[in-house]
Amino acid sequence: MTTIVKWQGSGMAFDATASTGHTVRMDAAPEVGGENTGPRPMEMVLMGLGGCTGIDVVMMLQKMSQDIKDVQIEIESERSSEIPKVFTKIHVHFKVYGSELNDKKVKRAVDLSAEKYCSVSKMLEATVEMSHDFEIIEV
Known part of the structure; x- marks a missing residue:
């Protein structure tokens, strides 16, 4: 099982892609530089x-x-x-x-x-x- 987690280039958003091809976005709270575009x-x-x-x-x-x-x-x-x-x-x-x-x-x-x-x-x-x-x- 492999997962790739890639920073989205600004803020604190990361997209994680599982070996099955499914992707989910994670992000941080605005008070720490995130934009609240996904779960922590x-x-x-x-x-x-x-x-x-x-x-x-x-x-x-x-x-x-x-x-x-x-x-x-x-x-x-x-x-x-x-x-x-x-x-x-x-x-x-x-x-x-x-x-x-x-x-x-x-x-x-x-x-x-x-x-x-x-x-x-x-x-x-x-x-x-x-x-x-x-x-x-x-x-």
Whole structure:
């Protein structure tokens, strides 16, 4: 897996291109020379976590024949006040929307993703206090 990150020539904007060809822009806040044209790199870490665990949970719930209509993942984080301002705590909250969802199956999918399958979560847990929970919303 290879990613190329290229400065856009002014300000603090960088475009990252993954080996799959997909590109995303990252930028800094205006107060540090950015133009706010993309998410901050640390926001990208949280987005990657959400995408990774979300894919796991949706795949598992589909295999468990759960009638899911939507999954939303809300991630809250805390960072160190000292430089480098690393994450110290991350909480992942799943909102699983569906019809007649089985609480035990949803819990199992969320737990398996957080504790076994999500590579991003496993990588972060080495240095970050990680937690997760879920709620089922009938639709």
